[in-house]
Amino acid sequence: MSRGNQSWLMGAWLMLTSLLSSSAWADTQLNLTKGVTAVSREVYDLHMLALYICTAIGVVVFGAMFWSMVFHRKSKGAKAADFHESTKVEILWTAIPIVILIAMAVPATSTLIDMENNDNSEVTIQVTGSQWKWHYKYFDQNIEYYSVLSTPREEYENQNGTFEGNGAAKNENYLLEVDRHLVIPANKKVRFLITSDDVIHAWWVPAFAVKQDANPGFINEAWAIVDEPGIYRGQCAELCGKDHGFMPIVVEVKSVADYEIWLSEQHALTAKAADAEKASLTASMSKEELMQLGESTYMAHCAACHQPTGLGLPPTFPALKGSPVATQGSIADHIDIVQNGKGMMPPFGKQLTLQQVAALVTYERNAWGNDTGDLVQSADVKAASGE
Amino acid sequence: MTTETINESLDDAHNDDHHDHKMTGIKRWLYTTNHKDIGTLYLWFSFIMLLTGGAMAMVIRAELFQPGLQLVEPDFFNQLTTVHGLIMVFGAIMPAFTGFANWMIPMMIGAPDMALPRMNNWSFWILPFAFAILLSSFFMESGAPNFGWTFYAPLSTTYSNGSTAFFVFAVHIMGISSIMGAINIVVTIMNLRAPGMTYMKMPLFVWTFFITAYLLIAVMPVLAGVVTMLLTDTYFGTSFFDAAGGGDPVMFQHIFWFFGHPEVYIMILPAFGIVSTIIPAFSRKKLFGYSSMVYATSSIALLSFIVWAHHMFTTGMPLFGELFFMYCTMLIAVPTGVKVFNWVATMWRGSMTFETPMLFSIAFVILFTIGGFSGLMLALTPVDFQYHDTYFVVAHFHYVLVTGSLFSIYAGAYYWLPKWTGHMYSESLGKWHFWCSLISVNLLFFPMHFLGLAGMPRRIPDYALQFADFNKWVSIGGFAFGISQLIFLAVVIKCIKGGEKAPAKPWDGAEGLEWTVASPAPYHTFSTPPKVD
Ligand code: HEM
Ligand SMILES: [Cu+2]
Ligand SMILES: [Cu+2]
Secondary structure (H helix, E strand, C coil), rough: CCHHHHHHHHHHHHHHHHHHHCHHHHHHHCCCCCEEHHHHHHHHHHHHHHHHHHHHHHHHHHHHHHHHHHHHEEHHHHCCCCCCHHHHHHHHHHHHHHHHHHHHHHHHHHHHHHHHHCCCCCEEEEEEEEECEEEEECCCCCCCEEEECCCCHHHHHHCCCCCCHHHHHHCCCCCCCCCCEEEECCCCCEEEEEEECCCCCCEHHHHHHHEEEECECCEEEEECCCCEEEEEEECCCCCCCCCCCHCEEEEEEHHHHHHHHHHHHHHHHHHHHHHHHHHHHHHHCCCHHHHHHHHHHHHHHHHHHHHCCCCCCCCCCCCCCCCCCCCCHHHHHHHHHHHHHHHHEECCCCCCCCCHHHEEEEEHHHHCCCCCCCCCCCHHHHHCCCC | CCCHHHHHHHHHCCHHHCCCCCHHHHHHHHHCCCCHHHHHHHHHHHHHHHHHHHHHHHHHHHHHCCCCCCCCCHHHHHHHHHHHHHHHHHHHHHHHHHHHHHHHHHHCCCCCCCHHHHHHHHHCCCHHHHHHHHHHHCCCCCCCCCCCCCCCCCCCCCCCCCCHHHHHHHHHHHHHHHHHHHHHHHHHHHHHCCCCHHHHHHHHHHHHHHHHHHHHHHHHHHHHHHHHHHHHHHCCCCCCCCCHHHCCHHHHHHHHHHCCCCCCCCCCHHHHHHHHHHHHHCCCCCCCCCCHHHHHHHHHHHHHHHHHHCCCCHHHCCHHHHHHHHHHHHHHHHHHHHHHHHHHHHHHHEEEEEECCHHHHHHHHHHHHHHHHHHHHCHHHHHHHHHHCEEEHHHHHHHHHHHHHHHHHHHHHHHHHHHHHHHHCCCHHHHHHHHHHHHHHHHHHHHHHHHHHHECCCCCCCCHHHHHHHHHHHHHHHHHHHHHHHHHHHHHHHHCCCEEECCCCCCCCCHHHHCCCCCCCCCCCCCCCCCCC
């Protein structure tokens, strides 16, 4: 072996060892998850079957190649044989792959038939994607809410230092955490009806082997029976614009008893929120209170497009600082655009309380030097939306 | 048309630059109708595009080096991935193959030139404008296309950033260029073969380009159609892809992939042709199973029209559709396997040497096969639900496109450089290029399989912490691979400038008419057709 070859090997070996010795590798996942449903385990088995078959074929084919590279080289005095066809061999290596493929197609077909059987579900949840959050609506329960990324902006914008500079600057579930989990019961067939309000998204939870596109104007179905309570994380899996990487999915699976408790809590909360909404109509908030609530709501729901500075990302996302709507236009028009959306601006009426909208509009009309001095109360929002 | 009448019309076309007094300077290249000049233009253009798209990949990998948003905004990140993909597919791989077709097909079939030389000039020269349009959108207020190279509606229509019109016109021009190039290839092969060269005596290289050209003629109009529908949806109020107006966004994907899947074979069949030429040459043994190779290539081409929806398993197809497309896709592995087995059988009991073209070809066979394995896994619908739109897919198509198509292009370039330039390239630099590329490309793409399996979606500018380790190594591999390609530039420049004089046939095992003419190949070859028996 020449000197050059040796130093190459040395380099490759060093690279390999440093790759493997890094301490963080302990929690690096190499393989597909087995998941927590019967289907996901079938899928995992199918994956392993395919992997083993491919590896076996690879060993044979690459083995034959390396064999001839080592033993049939000219430098070793190999003389070329002169065969160049054989119908028998050709038929053989057409037939064998077909048999192998059938061996894979059979389990794949039965798993697929299982996956596509959406009948007899016990809980149905409508999942709606929109730029860049998920909305969950429980059928027959009067429960619905949005689920939004909760990793603070400072973390992904490295405001507390970079990952390498200071690993502590990012928390454990960085980019895989949301403000409100989707909660489902264990051991029940839960059906997901998946759709979208704007572009195509895809709802993906690896542990359930569920990945379905959310198509605007159409509804797709998927289902899962989860057998272990726990928290399972996934992400949007279809490019859906700027913050496609920032719309995670978190599913909390509870035992049936805990799920029932959770449901009644949610009903109580819904009732309480309705009361608060009613109360807010007669209450009047101070400018400080409005600005404070407005700022936090803005950062959570609006800053992705209009930016924390209010400067937006023109030309797609307009600036609110100095914008005619937020400075000269009527308050009613401003409220209207926030509640009902316009073009690529999503509607927020369903998602925010009257109080939040009032605070937002106040905030946008007074922050960043917009200084209109306008104060907006819940009652104004209610009046503007004409309900 | 008979060979003779075409030859006469060729002479007409060449009247202005007849025989040895070609024009000089820029005019030579602008007005040229010579297949060798046009081949050279295509090859340089594609290399420039490779470096341009590569530079974008470097920024992408730098951003993904560690978690957090370091260098670019998410929207700009999407623009980079989109334009990177478009440039590599339409600007680097496809024009490189057209360059090979131009240079080699006439010389391999004993023709004096391509059959339609003026159209040949035109089909090249509109290309730079297409890419100028595409790239100029980076400097506009809207920014460049940011909806992925697959431009799914409605992200590319109602929700686009305003770059859609530029994108559509650029794609139209690329499509026209490809169609003209393909027609030229078909007409040339059908009409200008040397007397005695029957179809089943054509070099396999010519066969693969012949079949690829038919694929191009079949599907480029489909691409043109779908981008036009995109244009009218965005600007003229139609709603082909908008449910609110009675359309369907999934229909977009059907039309796109009806083009898109044959397109991936457009990018790999010529590669099969190139390695099927090189492996026998350096094994000093005839290609095993020539006719089965021809049939395998044809059946791959035919099957490629009925598998498109394997890219769409998660869109909510009915069970029957999923099964149909799964079975058809798996079936493609059969002719693909036949090809691989034939290459191995060609090497078997050969008398092998390992010059750079052979090294790239061997790496092609192994690494393309790895890409085929992941393709087979992706074909299994239930598991595709897990793999789809993750880094596993990114690994798959880079194995077939980078270590597949691109490696075959390098193999072919090293193989024919002596014929093109008249000089031998530097074997030691070539080997450096090969080994640096081989190691870095695997560091770059192999761990992507693991990332995808662990759950990292594709097309994201930032990721969860469990993906950090692999991404770091992938980025390091990426930078190393990027730099390694500059070695190739050095090899080519050095080889053009000088070096050991190449004989007419520098490879003792090589076969074919191109080796019967001098090196460098004279400006006009085979003015009288050779006899083939
Ligand atoms: C054995 C042969 C092959 C099979 C069975 C196969 C199968 C597949 C499947 C099922 C997908 C969709 C994966 C997904 O998105 O979930 C895919 C994606 C892809 N394949 Fe292949 N493939 C094969 C060969 C090739 C070749 C030869 C090329 C190109 C040279 C290629 C290029 C691509 C590309 C570019 C994509 C990704 C497209 C995108 O989403 O951007 N494949 N392949
Ligand atoms: Cu998304
Ligand atoms: Cu495909």
